[in-house]
Amino acid sequence: MSAEDDRKATETVLRVLRHPSISKLSFKATTTIQKGSVVSVSTRTVSPVLYDEVCKAIVDRKITVLVQPTILPPGAAAAYLHKLTIDADNEWYDIIILGKPDLGNTAPEQVKTAAEIVHECTHAGYDLLKLPKTALVEHEVGAYVAGALFAAEAMVLLKAHPERVSGLQGTAKAAWDIALLELADQPVPRALYDKLALAIRSDPLYRDHANDDLVNDGVGKAWKIKGAGR
Numbered sequence: 001m002s003a004e005d006d007r008k009a010t011e012t013v014l015r016v017l018r019h020p021s022i023s024k025l026s027f028k029a030t031t032t033i034q035k036g037s038v039v040s041v042s043t044r045t046v047s048p049v050l051y052d053e054v055c056k057a058i059v060d061r062k063i064t065v066l067v068q069p070t071i072l073p074p075g076a077a078a079a080y081l082h083k084l085t086i087d088a089d090n091e092w093y094d095i096i097i098l099g100k101p102d103l104g105n106t107a108p109e110q111v112k113t114a115a116e117i118v119h120e121c122t123h124a125g126y127d128l129l130k131l132p133k134t135a136l137v138e139h140e141v142g143a144y145v146a147g148a149l150f151a152a153e154a155m156v157l158l159k160a161h162p163e164r165v166s167g168l169q170g171t172a173k174a175a176w177d178i179a180l181l182e183l184a185d186q187p188v189p190r191a192l193y194d195k196l197a198l199a200i201r202s203d204p205l206y207r208d209h210a211n212d213d214l215v216n217d218g219v220g221k222a223w224k225i226k227g228a229g230r
């Protein structure tokens with residue numbers, strides 16, 4: 001993809017991170033972790049400040065936005081990679097990948113793509129904060145709720161009705177149920193967070209690695225590029 005596409009994609013992500021719906025992203029992502037017979041509960045506070053930090057990191061070129069549709073999993077509009085290995089001599093770090101430079105043409109498509117970007121920026125934010133010992137399932141709980149809450153609030157701003165959304169399944173449904181309560185400033189029962197964690201653990205995308213800790217080593221690491229600094 002072209003440098004022009006990457007520039008446009010960067011603007012797209014920054015626009016999402018400055019969208020008024022970001023102000024709603026205030027919640028405690030709660031995940032019950034079971035490793036063998038040991039059960040623990042992890043709580044991660046997500047707030048609009050996290051997205052401000054990601055925004056700044058993109059402006060400061062510590063996080064890079066690229067259009068690379070071939071790298072994305074099927075059906076995904078965005079992904080965050082703390083490391084992208086090209087070959088033995090080239091390794092890139094802290095990248096947000098988009099499938100295309102813009103959010104799409106229709107309002108529903110734009111909300112959906114923006115919500116996916118928010119999801120991925122949550123992963124970027126956890127990395128930026130260098131959160132220690134964060135299992136994949138915890139990362140995904142925070143990211144799914146953030147994406148759903150952003151989409152629900154964006155719908156409200158468009159005078160649409162998030163409570164009338166139907167046909168969601170799995171992780172999307174579990175996250176939406178939490179988002180509707182958060183949107184209404186109502187308490188979220190732990191059972192709903194456990195349901196989301198279970199949906200993540202059952203999803204083939206995450207099933208085999210749900211308990212693995214992800215590397216949150218901060219952002220802004222210099223890329224390994226053969227024969228060149230960055």
Ligand SMILES: [Zn+2]
Pocket residue numbers: 119120123139140143
């Ligand atoms: Zn994710």
